[in-house]
Amino acid sequence: EIVLTQSPATLSLSPGERATLACRASQSVNIYLAWYQQKPGQAPRLLIYDASNRATGIPARFSGSGSGTDFTLTISSLEPEDFAVYYCQQRSSRPLTFGPGTKVDIK
């Protein structure tokens, strides 16, 4: 099973600041990594798939990069609605696995 670790666990930032979230895989997942955003009481929402492709309707301030074992989600300038928990997920091998999440909260 591929284990995903995310850092930091919590990121405290102000609106307008840049957020950089990391996801590391225990073995190579090629580019088969996605990012999801989850707000309290809501289901997750797909943001980025195949490491760097934005899902339909996702604003351009969200970008993803990386391959192999190291990946980054960047939010270029935080909007108030971006404060949430972000999860990475791999589809390189079964079982599909998620990281533990990074909470982006307001400083």
Next chain:
Amino acid sequence: QVQLVQSGAEVKKPGASVKVSCKASGYTFTGYYIHWVRQVPGQGLEWMGWINSNRGVTNYAPKFQGRVTLTRDTSISTAYLELTRLTFDDTAVYYCARGYDSGFVYENWFGPWGQGTLVTVSS
């Protein structure tokens, strides 16, 4: 629009079984996989398995193998999750999610999602 609507909250006793439904609308049900993901309150996401809605073929995470059964009824565009031998650790929100379609279908990315069904295991 594409929508997945799940059945309501359940309270079960330890050792019992639960069956959660996920009704799809707004797309051709048999064209996509349906996945099930659970989330223990305050914790992360855990993939349980998928069902090929067309052929009924399933794949389960090893952790749930033997306790989970995914089925579907194509006549009513509905997928089901059944989990048996419930323990307190199975208290969680259970989500269904469809494979993502960007114009090309990615079966193992999840979007959209159902609203979630809280299953509480309590004596």
